[in-house]
Amino acid sequence: MADDVSLLLVRELKAFDASSHGRPFSSLLVLKRLAAKTASNGNPFCSLELGDRTGSFTCTVFGDSPVFEILRNAGEGAVVRVEGKVEFYQGRFSPRLAKVVALAETELGAPGLLENLVEVAPEDHEGMWTEIQAFIDGIKHDALRMTVRTVFEEVGEAFRWTPAAVSMHHAYRHGLLEHTTHMARACHALLPLYPQVDPDLAMAGILLHDTGKTIEYEGTLATRRSRRGILQGHVVLGYQLARKAGIKAHLDPERLERLEHIILSHQGEPEWGAAVYAATPEAVFVSMIDNLDAKMGMVQRALRQAGEADEFSERLPGLSTTLLTRKIPAAASIPPPAPASEPPSA
Missing domain, CATH: 2.40.50.140 (Nucleic acid-binding proteins)
Known part of the structure; x- marks a missing residue:
């Protein structure tokens, strides 16, 4: 060559x-x-x-x-x-x-x-990591905040580099960090609309929901599932991380059970990988935000990769369709009306 x-x-x-x-x-x-x-x-x-x-x-x-x-x-x-x-x-x-x-x-x-x-997330990973730290600090319940910190200490740097998937959404370096940051932003914005959702528990669930992927995925240039990823999957691996950290932080049994349930149900449907259906206000809330950001992540990547002449993307399996990628034409500017003429002076 x-x-x-x-x-x-x-x-x-x-x-x-x-x-x-x-x-x-x-x-x-x-x-x-x-x-x-x-x-x-x-x-x-x-x-x-x-x-x-x-x-x-x-x-x-x-x-x-x-x-x-x-x-x-x-x-x-x-x-x-x-x-x-x-x-x-x-x-x-x-x-x-x-x-x-x-x-x-x-x-x-x-x-x-x-x-x-190597494809990487479009946002600065250092800035997103700083945001994650701020979201953790914002959890008011001491034992819950400590539980989240303990999990992040255990998974270490892997959380900052791991993709969020092999192929479906945020499937590139820093993808897990980007996906989690976007979900935390959405959580923060939407919580005032749903006072029935415990804010600390919802934020903790979002920050931890995919941490099992730091164990599920491996590889530098090509992402593949590890042995534990194949045998257990990120839902179970994340549940194990949260349970171990919650016990260490002396998180009360009620909150620990609800946090575990968020992780076990966040995939939404059993055929999508959920261990159970979401059955608490916080679990439903987190599952919906996860689904929203996963699908919008597919949209954002398709738009980034679209050529100037492309009208539609390739078929996106996660959306079961192609995506219209052509931008909406800019609105034509309308000149302001001419000022009314002054009446003649007497």
């Missing part, structure tokens, strides 16, 4: 339209997801997700492709230089890959390389 070939970012690749069909390109990408499958005719193929800091795309590589074994051997998390041709499938960018070279470990230290590959 020639070194003088201009490497395109995912944002630039996805800006192509049907008129660019067959156009050659080269890119440096992370192999974020690789699923080996078998077609109905018995032939093997791989479903891939490739990405960089500007976004990601999916494509399919069949067993007779010259890059099939290279990609399968490289595995998730590998950094690869690819050559291919622009193609579309059902209206979305789905290129045909012609050549792949997996970078060696020694090549990953090149200046700026990893910064170009």
